[in-house]
Amino acid sequence: MQPLVRTAGISKSYPSGGTTVRAVSNVSLAIEHGEFVAIRGRSGSGKSTLMNLLGLLDRPDCGEYVLNDREVAKLSEDRRAAIRSHDIGFIFQLPALLPRATALENVELPLVYAGISPSKRRRAAKDALERVGLADRSHHWPNQLSGGEQQRVVIARATVNDPALILADEPTGSLDSATSNEILSLFETLHRNGHTIIVVTHATEVADRARRQITLHDGRIIKDAAASDKNLLPNGIVLDSSR
Amino acid sequence: MSALESLRIAMRALRVNKLRSILTVLGIVVGVGAVVCMVSVGAGAQAEVSEKIRTLGANLLLVLPGAKNSGGARLESGTQPTLTEEDAASIRRELVDVQVAAPLLSRSMPLVATNRNWVTVVAGINADYLVAREWQIASGRSFTSDEITSGTKVAIVGSVIVEELFNGRAGVGETFRIGSVPFTVIGVLDRKGLGAAGRSQDDVVFIPLSAAKSRVLGAVRGTTREALDFISIKVSDASAMPEIERELEALLRQRHRIRGDAPSDFRIENPADVLFARGAAVRLLGSLLIAVAAVSLVVGGISIMNIMLVSVTERTREIGLRMAVGASRRDIRWQFLIEALILALMGGLVGAISGAVASVTIALKAGWPILISPWAIILACGFAAFIGISFGLYPAHRAARFDPIVALRFE
Numbered sequence: 001m002q003p004l005v006r007t008a009g010i011s012k013s014y015p016s017g018g019t020t021v022r023a024v025s026n027v028s029l030a031i032e033h034g035e036f037v038a039i040r041g042r043s044g045s046g047k048s049t050l051m052n053l054l055g056l057l058d059r060p061d062c063g064e065y066v067l068n069d070r071e072v073a074k075l076s077e078d079r080r081a082a083i084r085s086h087d088i089g090f091i092f093q094l095p096a097l098l099p100r101a102t103a104l105e106n107v108e109l110p111l112v113y114a115g116i117s118p119s120k121r122r123r124a125a126k127d128a129l130e131r132v133g134l135a136d137r138s139h140h141w142p143n144q145l146s147g148g149e150q151q152r153v154v155i156a157r158a159t160v161n162d163p164a165l166i167l168a169d170e171p172t173g174s175l176d177s178a179t180s181n182e183i184l185s186l187f188e189t190l191h192r193n194g195h196t197i198i199v200v201t202h203a204t205e206v207a208d209r210a211r212r213q214i215t216l217h218d219g220r221i222i223k224d225a226a227a228s229d230k231n232l233l234p235n236g237i238v239l240d241s242s243r
Numbered sequence: 244m245s246a247l248e249s250l251r252i253a254m255r256a257l258r259v260n261k262l263r264s265i266l267t268v269l270g271i272v273v274g275v276g277a278v279v280c281m282v283s284v285g286a287g288a289q290a291e292v293s294e295k296i297r298t299l300g301a302n303l304l305l306v307l308p309g310a311k312n313s314g315g316a317r318l319e320s321g322t323q324p325t326l327t328e329e330d331a332a333s334i335r336r337e338l339v340d341v342q343v344a345a346p347l348l349s350r351s352m353p354l355v356a357t358n359r360n361w362v363t364v365v366a367g368i369n370a371d372y373l374v375a376r377e378w379q380i381a382s383g384r385s386f387t388s389d390e391i392t393s394g395t396k397v398a399i400v401g402s403v404i405v406e407e408l409f410n411g412r413a414g415v416g417e418t419f420r421i422g423s424v425p426f427t428v429i430g431v432l433d434r435k436g437l438g439a440a441g442r443s444q445d446d447v448v449f450i451p452l453s454a455a456k457s458r459v460l461g462a463v464r465g466t467t468r469e470a471l472d473f474i475s476i477k478v479s480d481a482s483a484m485p486e487i488e489r490e491l492e493a494l495l496r497q498r499h500r501i502r503g504d505a506p507s508d509f510r511i512e513n514p515a516d517v518l519f520a521r522g523a524a525v526r527l528l529g530s531l532l533i534a535v536a537a538v539s540l541v542v543g544g545i546s547i548m549n550i551m552l553v554s555v556t557e558r559t560r561e562i563g564l565r566m567a568v569g570a571s572r573r574d575i576r577w578q579f580l581i582e583a584l585i586l587a588l589m590g591g592l593v594g595a596i597s598g599a600v601a602s603v604t605i606a607l608k609a610g611w612p613i614l615i616s617p618w619a620i621i622l623a624c625g626f627a628a629f630i631g632i633s634f635g636l637y638p639a640h641r642a643a644r645f646d647p648i649v650a651l652r653f654e
Contacts (some may be wrong), residue, residue, distance in 0.1 A: 057567060057647045078571040085569020092651065098561055100259050112248055113569035157568065 004071050004164060004196050005031040005054060010073070011219075012049050023049035024060070025219035031198065033164075034193040038210035039200045040164065046219035048169065051200045053168045055088055056080040068164050087115040089158030091168035094175075096154045103129065104138040107157045114161060121160075121231045128156040132186060148177040148179035155186055160196065168199045172206055196212030246581070248572070253582035254461030256554070259596035265587060267550045270543025271289035271590030271630065272597060274536045279598025280323060281532035282619035284605060288525035292518045294424055298435045298444065299514055300377040302478040304488065305332020306330075306495065308470070309508040311414035315574065324470040325508045328452070328497060331458040338490050340483040345372035345475045346452060350460045354448065356408045356419040363404065365421055365448045370487030373432075375477040383415035391486075394453035399430040424458050426450060429516075484513065541591060550636035551583050562642055562648025576643035583635020585629060595620045 012024040023046040031037055041047040052058040053065065056072060059080075065073040068087055072080065084090075089110070097106045111121035121204050129135050132152040142150055151171065158166050168187070172180035188209060191197055199210060207213050215223035257264045286418050307324045326346070334344040349366035366372075369391045373380075380399065390397055398421075405414040426448075435444040450459065457533045480488050495509055553561070562575055570578075599615050606613040 041463065052648050053568070078573065081566065081569055081571040081574075090567045092564075092567070095560075096564065098564060100255060110567070110568040113565070113571070113574060149500075 003030040003034070004033045004064070005029070005198075006064075006066045007054075007060075008064040010053060010060040011189045012020075012046075012053060012058065012060050013238070014049075022219050024053060026063070026223055027219070029214065029221065029224070030065075031110055031196065034191075034194050034208075035194055036187070036197045036211045037199070038207035038213045039198060039216060040202065041216035042202060045216040046189055047200045047202075048214045049219075050216065051167055051169055051198070052164075054198060055090060056084055069131070077193050081113070085110050085208065087164045088162060089124055089161070089163040091151075091154050091158045091166065091171050092105045092162050093146060093170045093173040094150055094154075095142070099142050103134065103153045106153055107160050109157060110161045111151060124160055125156070128160040129143075130154070130158070134154045135201070144243065146174050146179075148182055151175060151179075151183050155190075159190065163184075164196060166195050168197065168201075170201055171199060172201075172203065177205075191208060233243075244252055244352055246577070249577045249581045250585070251583050252578050253598070256582055257585060260554075264589075266475070267545065267546050268586055268590030268593070270539050270546050271587055271627050272543075272594040274539030274543055275594025275627050276598035276601060277532050277536035277539060278623040278626070279595050279615070279619050280601045281529045281536065281607070282623075283598070283602035283613040283615045284461060284532075284611060285529040286614035286619075287519075287617055288522055290570045290614050292522040293613040295438070295518050296437075296515050297516075298438070300375055300475075300477060302481050302484065303375060303514060304476040304478060304484070304491070305512045305514060306474040306476065306491065307510045307512060308473070309510055325499060326474055330495060331471070331474045333498060334474065334491065334494065337494055338487060340479050340487055342477040343371040343374050343475075344481045345369060345375045345477075346471045347372055347473055347475060348452060348455050348460055348471050351423050352448075352459065354408055354419055356406070356417065359408050359410065360540065361404065361407045363446050363448060365450060365455070365459060367452035367460060369452055370580075372449070372475060377473040379433040380414065380430045380485055381433045385427070385430060391453060396424060396454055396458065397429045397451070398426040399432060399449040400428055401432050401441055401443075401447040402434045403446035404448055405431055405444075420452070421448065421459050453456065455487060483504050488513070489598050499505045535605045540630050543587075543627075544630040547583055547586050547631060548634040548638060550586075551579060551635055552641070554582070554639050555579060555642040558642075559650045560646065561651040562645050563647050563653065566645070567648035567651060572643040575645075576639045579639035579642045580632065580635050581640065584631045587627045587631020587635075588624065590631075591624035594627065598623070 006029075006238045007028050008028045010024060010028075011022065011026055013020045015021075026045070027050060038049060039047045042194065049058070053060050054067075056067070057077075060073055064071065070083075072083060093158070097103075099110070101109070104122070107125040107128050111124060116124070126135065126138065129138055132155055134149060134152055134156065137145060137149060137153075142153070145153065155171075158168075161171045162213060166229070171187070172183055175183065184206065187197060187199070191211075197210075201207055212226050213223070214221055251496050306326060330348050331346040333343045334341055340562070345368060347366050347368050350385070351362060352365040354361045354365075355361060365474055370386050374384060381402070383399070385396065385399065389395070398419075400408075400414060405411065408419055409417050409428075414428050418425055418428070432445065432447075432449075436445040474490070476487070491511055494504045494509065496507055499508055501507060565575060565578075599620070599637050603613055604614045
């Protein structure tokens with residue numbers, strides 16, 4: 001079976017103050033079905049750009065990207081939008097909900113654009129909310145929900161269409177540590193249920209939950225390690241894991 | 244995504260900014276209101292003109308006596324009693340296209356029935372007058388030629404007289420007095436409604452011209468027993484009207500022995516022309532209103548565009564989110580286009596209702612005739628929709644061109 005995500009030498013440059021910045025440079029990676037991967041790096045390392053590329057929000061300047069057995073690097077904007085609505089679930093940093101739609105309507109949104117009938121998508125959205133433990137908050141507005149609840153609604157939205165790939169960008173960015181833990185536990189549950197998850201973060205406690213960590217620096221992968229030997233650098237030096 | 248879905252999203256967005264939405268559509272409301280109002284008034288005026296021309300009788304010309312010259316000052320029309328029954332007879336005889344030339348002599352007189360009285364216009368005519376006016380007898384009969392020549396004391400009355408003098412009784416066979424002279428009703432006229440001057444045409448009593456001259460009206464006038472108020476001429480062919488007018492002028496100048504360029508002592512009028520002129524005045528008012536409407540609609544369109552641009556900017560992050568979860572550029576374009584369309588259509592609807600209400604108010608307060616046409620409403624709303632789409636196109640296009648990454652980062 002082909003890996004779910006496979007990129008070969010993708011790069012992306014942005015014009016910035018007269019010069020061009022190479023945000024992602026010649027990145028090749030493969031992510032299998034059911035993996036839970038963290039993409040780490042300091043701000044400016046290119047991890048957000050890489051996530052935008054993987055999530056088909058952006059198109060690489062060069063390189064290949066095969067998602068779910070399909071070459072997607074050169075698709076038109078509308079084709080990419082269609083793939084986003086069917087195959088990808090996004091979990092953004094808060095606020096990531098439409099303020100003028102209820103929790104249920106927010107969860108329904110991907111199904112609306114995927115052209116699912118109203119009764120079907122209502123049922124699917126209710127199920128998704130129930131899975132994140134918010135069945136009783138269906139008709140609340142985002143501003144009536146706590147930060148943790150809002151993020152759980154976002155997760156329900158990202159999983160409502162049973163996507164092949166879930167992409168999360170700093171999912172605990174604006175949450176306190178207790179709430180962060182709840183959310184991360186939810187990620188682990190999703191992982192156990194077979195979802196493929198890529199989390200982009202600069203926070204160690206988030207990355208540590210993943211089974212594989214990819215570290216970016218200046219747009220290049222400098223480290224790609226499985227969780228079991230996450231304290232081991234490629235050159236064999238053992239890091240202090242207690243900090 | 245379905246159109247219904249876009250509609251739902253647009254309605255939600257508009258409801259959130261109620262006051263802003265209402266203010267935005269004011270221009271459209273005024274524009275559409277003006278169109279509906281203008282068309283109603285214009286159509287009403289047109290209908291009234293046609294109706295009056297119809298009740299007047301088609302292809303009618305009037306010959307009126309001219310104004311008397313008194314030491315250089317010209318007195319009012321009719322002060323110079325120059326028209327005679329002989330003139331009428333000769334017009335009928337000499338001019339080929341003239342169907343009838345009916346003399347008329349009238350005066351306001353008191354009427355008395357058994358226990359009621361009434362003051363109205365008593366007109367001496369012959370049967371030709373009813374032909375010229377295309378006026379039917381509702382019950383009873385018209386004058387016989389014998390009654391016309393011998394001046395029998397019989398009368399044909401309008402429906403108003405039946406109500407006022409005979410208290411709604413049949414009328415035919417009743418007797419009443421004009422001044423002190425007793426008359427018998429032989430016929431009641433069809434109802435004609437309001438005339439060009441706004442007075443009921445049915446408030447009238449017709450008697451034979453000879454009877455009017457010898458027994459009722461002539462005696463009072465004294466000096467010239469032959470004088471008429473006017474002669475009504477029915478022309479058989481509308482296209483012959485201008486020519487008949489010229490021939491009429493020549494004939495009467497000859498009969499009245501007016502030489503060279505001396506002014507005529509009579510006047511020829513085409514009453515339909517007067518009505519058409521009035522219709523034209525209303526149409527002019529209508530074109531002014533159209534100009535107001537056009538300006539309002541354009542201003543309305545611009546304000547829709549303005550508010551949509553603001554809305555697109557305000558909702559940049561929302562657009563980014565929608566795109567991230569799978570909205571195509573087309574979905575986004577439709578969402579904002581439909582929002583603009585709904586704004587314009589709501590303005591159109593409110594405008595159409597206001598226009599209709601304004602029209603009815605004009606009808607009630609100013610007494611103008613109006614005719615609210617559903618086509619005007621459909622047309623005005625359609626135009627509002629066109630404005631909404633054309634001015635909503637650019638903001639919607641702009642929203643659809645957003646880069647989802649940039650839009651998502653927008654705070």
